[in-house]
Amino acid sequence: MNVAILGATRGMGRAVARRLAERGDALFLLGRDREELSRSAVDLEQRGAALPVGSAVCDLERPAGFVTALAQAEERLAGLDAVVVTAAQFATQEALEANAERTRRLLDVNFARTVEFCERARERLLAGGGGTLCVFSSVAGDRGRRPVVLYGASKAGLTAYLEGVDHKFHGEGLRVVCVKPGFVKTSMTAGLTPPPFAGEPDAVARRVVRAIDRGTPVVYAPAIWRWILLLIRLLPRAVMRRIGF
Amino acid sequence: MAKQPMLSGWGMIGRPGRELRSEDLAAVAAGVSLTRGLGRSYGDSSLPANGGAVAASPLADRILGFDPESGRLRAEAGVALGDLNRLFWPRGWSSPVLPGTQHVTLGGMVAADVHGKNHHVDGTFGRHVRKLRVLLANGRVVECSREEESELFRATLGGMGLTGHILELEVDLQPIPSPWIWSESERIAGVDEFVAALRAAASDWPFTVGWFDALATGEKLGRGILMKGRWATAEEAPAAAPAPKRRLAVPFHFPGWTLNRLSIWLFNTLYFHKHPRRPRAGIVHPETFFHPLDAIRHWNRIYGRRGFTQHQCVLPEHENPGAARRLLEDLTGAGGASFLCVIKDCGEEGEGVLSFPQPGISIAIDLPAGGGIQPVIDTLNRRVRAEGGRIYLAKDTFTRAEDFRAMETRLAAFEEIRRRYDPQRTLHSAQSVRLLGDAV
Ligand SMILES: Cc1cc2nc3c(=O)[nH]c(=O)nc-3n(C[C@H](O)[C@H](O)[C@H](O)COP(=O)(O)OP(=O)(O)OC[C@H]3O[C@@H](n4cnc5c(N)ncnc54)[C@H](O)[C@@H]3O)c2cc1C
Numbered sequence: 001m002n003v004a005i006l007g008a009t010r011g012m013g014r015a016v017a018r019r020l021a022e023r024g025d026a027l028f029l030l031g032r033d034r035e036e037l038s039r040s041a042v043d044l045e046q047r048g049a050a051l052p053v054g055s056a057v058c059d060l061e062r063p064a065g066f067v068t069a070l071a072q073a074e075e076r077l078a079g080l081d082a083v084v085v086t087a088a089q090f091a092t093q094e095a096l097e098a099n100a101e102r103t104r105r106l107l108d109v110n111f112a113r114t115v116e117f118c119e120r121a122r123e124r125l126l127a128g129g130g131g132t133l134c135v136f137s138s139v140a141g142d143r144g145r146r147p148v149v150l151y152g153a154s155k156a157g158l159t160a161y162l163e164g165v166d167h168k169f170h171g172e173g174l175r176v177v178c179v180k181p182g183f184v185k186t187s188m189t190a191g192l193t194p195p196p197f198a199g200e201p202d203a204v205a206r207r208v209v210r211a212i213d214r215g216t217p218v219v220y221a222p223a224i225w226r227w228i229l230l231l232i233r234l235l236p237r238a239v240m241r242r243i244g245f
Numbered sequence: 246m247a248k249q250p251m252l253s254g255w256g257m258i259g260r261p262g263r264e265l266r267s268e269d270l271a272a273v274a275a276g277v278s279l280t281r282g283l284g285r286s287y288g289d290s291s292l293p294a295n296g297g298a299v300a301a302s303p304l305a306d307r308i309l310g311f312d313p314e315s316g317r318l319r320a321e322a323g324v325a326l327g328d329l330n331r332l333f334w335p336r337g338w339s340s341p342v343l344p345g346t347q348h349v350t351l352g353g354m355v356a357a358d359v360h361g362k363n364h365h366v367d368g369t370f371g372r373h374v375r376k377l378r379v380l381l382a383n384g385r386v387v388e389c390s391r392e393e394e395s396e397l398f399r400a401t402l403g404g405m406g407l408t409g410h411i412l413e414l415e416v417d418l419q420p421i422p423s424p425w426i427w428s429e430s431e432r433i434a435g436v437d438e439f440v441a442a443l444r445a446a447a448s449d450w451p452f453t454v455g456w457f458d459a460l461a462t463g464e465k466l467g468r469g470i471l472m473k474g475r476w477a478t479a480e481e482a483p484a485a486a487p488a489p490k491r492r493l494a495v496p497f498h499f500p501g502w503t504l505n506r507l508s509i510w511l512f513n514t515l516y517f518h519k520h521p522r523r524p525r526a527g528i529v530h531p532e533t534f535f536h537p538l539d540a541i542r543h544w545n546r547i548y549g550r551r552g553f554t555q556h557q558c559v560l561p562e563h564e565n566p567g568a569a570r571r572l573l574e575d576l577t578g579a580g581g582a583s584f585l586c587v588i589k590d591c592g593e594e595g596e597g598v599l600s601f602p603q604p605g606i607s608i609a610i611d612l613p614a615g616g617g618i619q620p621v622i623d624t625l626n627r628r629v630r631a632e633g634g635r636i637y638l639a640k641d642t643f644t645r646a647e648d649f650r651a652m653e654t655r656l657a658a659f660e661e662i663r664r665r666y667d668p669q670r671t672l673h674s675a676q677s678v679r680l681l682g683d684a685v
Contacts, residue, residue: 010268043307047332187267187304 001212002080004073006030006058006117007087009040011186012136015205016084021049028073030058031087060087060113061105066120074124082132082212083121085114090188096150103150110154115161122165122174130173134212135162139180139220142229146244166217175215179208182225197224252299256287256642257545257552258614260675261296270305270322271380274410279674281406282350283325286357287555288642289675290405295685300410302352308332309413316418317375322352322411327539334424334531335486339476341373341419343535345587352411357639358403358600360607362452362474362535365592369600371402373417379409382667386412400662403597405638407672407681408663423482426452426534428474431524432517433457436467436570436588440562440606443590446473452534455588458513459573459581459610460506467573469588470520474534481528490532494542501549504613509584516585548613554642556625557609559591559602560634568632569606572625576610579624580617583610598659601637609640619643626652638676649680656681 003020007013008029017027021044029044031037037055044053054076058069074080089106096103118135125131140148141155159178166176183189183198199222211219220226232245251259264281265273274280280300281291293299302323309319316338318329327347329340344359353359358371367373376390377398387409389398401408433439439455446453450473457469538544545553560568569588576583587609591602610625612618626648629636635652636644650656660681663670673683 014268039307039309042310046308046311187269190266 001025001082002028002077003082003084004028004030004070004077004080004121005084005086006060007085007136008044009033009036011086011188012181012184012201012204012208013084013086014040015201016086016208017044017049018047019202019205019209021045021047021053024048024050026050026077027053028077029053029055030069030073031055032057032059060109060117063113063116066117070120070124074128080124080128080131082134083125084212085117085121085133085135088114088136090151092192093147093149093151106150107154110151111157114158118161118165122169126169126172126174130175132175132177132212132215133162133165134177134179134208136179136181137162139182139225139229142180143233143240145232145240163217176217177208177211177215178218179211180218180220180225180229182220182222182228184221197222197228249296252284252292253552254284254286254288254291254642255545256554256614257548257550258288258554258642259552260289260292262293263298264301265298266301266304268304270300270302270410271386271412274300274380274412275384278672279406280322280352280410282323282353282356283348285346285349285353286639287553288640289679290357290639290641291353292675294673294675294678294683302350302411305412306350311418316420317415318418319376319413319415320351321413322350322355324351325349326351326354330531331489333418334421337421337424338418339421339424340370341367341417342370345536346539347532347536348539351414351416355402355411355414356404356406357637358595358597359639360589360591360602362454362472362589364602365447365453365590366451367419368592369403369595369597369602370416371595371597371600373419374402374414375417376415377401377411378413380412381409382669382671396662397666399596400598400659400666402595403600404659404663405599405676406674407677408666409672421476423477423479424487424531425477425482426474426529426531427477427481427527428472428529428534429524429526430470430472430520432468432520432522433471434468435464436573437567439467439469439471439588440569440590442471443588443606446471447590449473451475453589456516457586457588458517459576459583459586460510460513461517462577466577467570467588468517469586470517472534474529477528483528487530487532490530490540492540492542495544495546498546499549501551501615504548504584506582509582512584551613551615553611553613554618554622555609555611555640556622557587557601557607557637557640558625558629558634559605559607559637560629560632561603561605562590563605565632568628568634569608571632572608572628575624575628576621579621581610581612581621581625583612586610598655598662599638599653601635601639603635605634607637609637614642623648638680641676641680644680646680646682 008017041053138155140152141159162178204221250263252262253259305321305323452474622643
């Protein structure tokens, strides 16, 4: 499979890229830092990715570069089967409330810029006859919750977009995979106390790769979060106002 | 109030502290007193002294290059040995040194200058390391090797993280004829016989180690199983690469009473008698041979919440014949009960200023922590001092500073280099406060 990944240098993106590499897939990396990209490219080559693993700079905050970056990916891979987006910003609710500029950037990157990037990716994939668009949203987007008001809102918007784009373009051969990670132990969540059911990036990556292969539209990872969120969605507002979850 | 976060080594004796984890190790290590890897050292080597934060390397785990001509690997310090095994054994390469568990980082293997079953021929891991990229206490990043900053290089091999934060390293992997092991094993009647058998096997076998029973008494003291091995030739080996082993897990901490003299005696006796009287030979999975304990995840939980420690020392047996037996007799005398003790002969001393191995016999003894542990450790250390041996810092929790200083004749040389690179001793661990007298 030929896969372009935005966000493969760190966290869950790194874990997904490694899973794909170990089965010999061809990868092209997109990210902000050229040096980081080439270090990750070597790592993935050593882990079994088809040689060579190429990369190009692509920053969610600079949408002008999206088209060129995706074109480069398609050209170097000689065809694109899937585009994976794991890049996103994260900050705690307290940190965001204390900093309006940071809030603006997070909402912008996690929603508007990510959607914009997905639109360019969708166009490319459809122009090539179809393919898979796999995007990391979050369980935080499933219901407004006190600890993730702003982050959750950015992900709720993204989830809604991914569902709509699936409905509209499924018939033309676009497969959309919306990944909703629960709490996963990565550097993004490093400062936080892990709740029960916290997942490991590698286990999440395994589920994600299976979802990409099968075109599963929504995947919770670890799987238990699907049931947790089902419950959360059923809780009355009066309860949600009180609990800290 | 939130619960105080705790950290511990493999021995599960907790201390206040927390980890800073990031793919960017240099960013989180800047300004903290210590970097740790996967926390497989038993005691307080990887723990902060003052309950603060330490950097943790496991997310900094990229392979940065491999040259299939020379076998030279460059990697970030957090790469786990298990990852390396999985990726490189099938390609015909192995880490030159494999400690008893593969859940260690390359940085931890450098910092403890680890040894394996091949110490008598291949020395410690440090012998095969070519270059280190180190973040110093003053914030400077330097590359050191045998050619540049060679003193820093030598002090960092086995330096237990006290000279700098290891960010990256270069090490020469060894070519292997197949990823499988040809192994032979046999019963050994007692500790003196063990010393002789290890010596006899040394010239024919690259890998040797023994497991012995320290509860058997009299003639049988130190009886056990000697294992010898070599990489299987391509003709001997199964066609398929060895699949990574599935692991069972100990799901929770056992109650404290499960491990007692009786259960340990039973286990040791069964383990000894499970091996047939006659030598056994055949092909074995490399993980089974090198990392047998990894088959059971969290096996340390069998010790319960009190935790445990390991006392590992090396005794110059050739200078003082009978030293190993005297150590076991002292252990029995002090009432220490240990299951599955490990015995191994060591070869030449390495370059690391504070590296553990020296020529002689190494003995490792697991002991439950709690009430009576200190007098047992003190007894063992008295013997180690008397025989001219030394202990392994990566396993130690309870040694007293005066015993350590008496054993460690190289300490002044180490401190001298440390003074040059970190005069304030900004870098320290709970262990270095305990044994080297670092102030918190
Ligand atoms: C079951 C078992 C079997 C073992 N068998 C053997 C054996 O056969 N031979 C042997 O030699 N050892 C053995 N060990 C000990 C183990 O190999 C060492 O303790 C090793 O250092 C652990 O690596 P780690 O990544 O877990 O490091 P940690 O335990 O996290 O740290 C160990 C030390 O290394 C330092 N350190 C770690 N990473 C860095 C870094 N990036 N920069 C600077 N300092 C760093 C820490 O500060 C600490 O002082 C065994 C341990 C276990 C649990």
